[in-house]
Amino acid sequence: MSSFIIEGGHKLAGTIVPQGSKNEALQVICATLLTSERVTIHNIPDIIDINNLIILLRKMGVKIEHPLSKTYIFQANDLNLDYLQTNDFLAKSAFLRGSIMLVGPLIARFGYAIVPKPGGDKIGRRRLDTHFAGMQKLGATFTYDTKRCTYEVKSNDSLHGEYILLEEASVTGTANILMASVLAEGKTTIYNAACEPYLQQLTKMLISMGAQINGLASNLLVIEGTRSLHGCEHTVLPDMIEVGSFIGMAAMTASELRIKNVSYNNLGVIPDVFRKLGIILNKEDDDIIVPAQESYTVNTFIDGSILIVVDAPWPGLTPDLLSVFLVVATQANGNVLIHQKMFESRLFFVDKLIDMGAQIILCDPHRAIVIGSDRKYNLRSTTMTSPDIRAGIAMLITALNAQGISQIYNIDQIDRGYEAIDKRLNALGAKIIRT
Ligand SMILES: CC(=O)N[C@H]1[C@@H](OP(=O)(O)OP(=O)(O)OC[C@H]2O[C@@H](n3ccc(=O)[nH]c3=O)[C@H](O)[C@@H]2O)O[C@H](CO)[C@@H](O)[C@@H]1O
Numbered sequence: 281m282s283s284f285i286i287e288g289g290h291k292l293a294g295t296i297v298p299q300g301s302k303n304e305a306l307q308v309i310c311a312t313l314l315t316s317e318r319v320t321i322h323n324i325p326d327i328i329d330i331n332n333l334i335i336l337l338r339k340m341g342v343k344i345e346h347p348l349s350k351t352y353i354f355q356a357n358d359l360n361l362d363y364l365q366t367n368d369f370l371a372k373s374a375f376l377r378g379s380i381m382l383v384g385p386l387i388a389r390f391g392y393a394i395v396p397k398p399g400g401d402k403i404g405r406r407r408l409d410t411h412f413a414g415m416q417k418l419g420a421t422f423t424y425d426t427k428r429c430t431y432e433v434k435s436n437d438s439l440h441g442e443y444i445l446l447e448e449a450s451v452t453g454t455a456n457i458l459m460a461s462v463l464a465e466g467k468t469t470i471y472n473a474a475c476e477p478y479l480q481q482l483t484k485m486l487i488s489m490g491a492q493i494n495g496l497a498s499n500l501l502v503i504e505g506t507r508s509l510h511g512c513e514h515t516v517l518p519d520m521i522e523v524g525s526f527i528g529m530a531a532m533t534a535s536e537l538r539i540k541n542v543s544y545n546n547l548g549v550i551p552d553v554f555r556k557l558g559i560i561l562n563k564e565d566d567d568i569i570v571p572a573q574e575s576y577t578v579n580t581f582i583d584g585s586i587l588i589v590v591d592a593p594w595p596g597l598t599p600d601l602l603s604v605f606l607v608v609a610t611q612a613n614g615n616v617l618i619h620q621k622m623f624e625s626r627l628f629f630v631d632k633l634i635d636m637g638a639q640i641i642l643c644d645p646h647r648a649i650v651i652g653s654d655r656k657y658n659l660r661s662t663t664m665t666s667p668d669i670r671a672g673i674a675m676l677i678t679a680l681n682a683q684g685i686s687q688i689y690n691i692d693q694i695d696r697g698y699e700a701i702d703k704r705l706n707a708l709g710a711k712i713i714r715t
C-alpha cells in the first residue's frame with residue numbers, strides 16, 4: 281500500500297494553483313455522451329477518479345483526444361453499448377462515485393443504462409433512490425439486481441417530461457435527472473434540485489449544447505426537452521474543495537500562501553466560515569492570500585454561544601470541507617462544534633488526531649467538539665491510514681503541522697481527488713516522500 285512520509289513542522293510559502301474541480305469534471309465528462317458531436321473540455325484535473333472515468337468512456341467507444349495537458353476532446357458518435365454488459369465495465373465503474381452519472385445520458389440517448397453500486401468514499405449510507413425515482417418519473421423502468429448488485433434502467437420509448445420533486449437535493453442525482461431530461465419530450469420541472477457550482481457549470485454546458493434550461497443556480501430547474509444536442513467547448517472551474525484545503529493548510533502551518541485564480545464568486549460561504557474560525561483571508565483579483573498567522577481566534581455567535589460549523593446543500597457549506605475545518609480548529613484559540621449532518625461515518629478519523637494530542641470530543645458519529653489549543657503545545661507525529669479522501673487531506677494537513685515524521689497509508693484515497701499533491705506541496709517547502 282503506497283504511503284506518504286511527512287516531516288512536519290516546516291512552514292510553506294509561495295503560490296499554488298488549484299486544479300479543476302473533481303466533482304464538476306465527473307458531471308461534464310458524463311454529459312459528453314449526450315451528443316454525437318465533438319465536445320472540448322478544458323481544465324480537467326489529472327486525478328485517479330477522472331482518469332478512471334475517461335478510461336471507461338474510451339472503452340465504451342468514445343473517441344478521445346488529449347491535445348493539451350488539461351484539455352480533452354470527446355466524441356460519442358459510435359458507442360459500443362455491449363461493453364456495458366461486461367464484467368470489466370462493472371468492475372471499473374464500481375471504483376468511482378461519478379460513474380453513476382453515466383445513467384442519465386445513456387438512458388436519454390440510447391434508452392438503456394446499467395451501473396453497479398458506485399464507488400467513492402465509504403462515509404456512510406449513500407443511497408441512490410433520488411436518482412432512480414427521477415428516471416422512473418421520466419418514463420424509464422428500473423430494476424435492481426440483488427445478486428449482481430446492478431441498477432438497470434430501460435426505456436422503450438423516448439422519455440417524457442414530468443414534474444419531479446426530489447426527495448433530497450442530491451448532487452449527482454440532480455445531475456443525472458437533468459441530463460436525462462434535456463432529451464426527454466416536453467417539459468420537465470425539477471424541484472428541490474441541488475445547485476452546487478458543479479451543477480451550475482453542468483447546466484451552462486448543457487445550454488451551450490442547445491438544451492433549454494431555466495433556473496440556473498436555483499433549486500427549481502425547468503427543462504424544455506430537445507431532440508438532439510450539439511458539441512461545445514467548456515472550462516471546468518477551480519476545485520473549491522482544493523481551495524478550502526489549501527486555506528486550511530496555510531492556517532494550520534502558520535504559513536503565507538497565495539492561492540491563485542480561485543473563482544472567488546463560486547466559493548459561496550467557504551471563505552466566511554474560515555473567517556469565523558479567525559483566519560485572515562485577503563482577496564486580490566481572483567487570488568486568495570492567507571497571511572502567516574501564529575494565532576487565530578474563533579468567533580462566537582452574536583449571543584456568545586459556541587460556533588457551529590455545519591454542512592448543508594448549496595448555498596450552505598459543503599460537507600466535503602468539514603474534515604479540514606475540524607483540523608484547523610484544533611490549533612485555534614477557542615472552541616467549535618463540527619456538525620456533519622449529511623454523512624455518518626466521516627468523523628471517525630478524529631481518533632488519530634486525538635492520538636496526536638488534539639483536544640476533540642466525538643459526541644456521536646455526526647458531531648465533534650474541538651477545543652482549540654491556540655498552539656500552546658505541538659501535535660505529535662504518528663502513523664495513520666486515510667479512510668476517505670477528505671479525512672486523508674485533513675490527516676496530511678495535520679502531519680504537516682505535527683513535529684516529527686508521520687506516515688499516511690492508503691494515499692490512493694487522497695490521489696483520487698488531489699493532483700500530484702506531494703509534488704505541489706513540496707514545491708512550497710513541505711517535506712513529503714511518496715513510497
Ligand atoms: C461525485 C460527487 O459529486 N460527489 C459529491 C456528491 O455526492 P452525492 O451526489 O453522492 O451526494 P448526495 O448529494 O446524493 O448526498 C449526500 C448525502 O447527504 C444526504 N443528503 C443529501 C441531500 C439532502 O438534502 N439531505 C441529505 O441528507 C444523502 O442522503 C447522502 O447521504 O455530493 C456530496 C454532497 O455535497 C459530496 O459530499 C460529494 O463529494
Ligand SMILES: C=C(OP(=O)(O)O)C(=O)O
Nearest residue numbers: 377378400401600669670
Ligand atoms: C465524497 C467525496 O467524493 P465522492 O463522492 O467521489 O466519494 C468528496 O469529494 O469529498
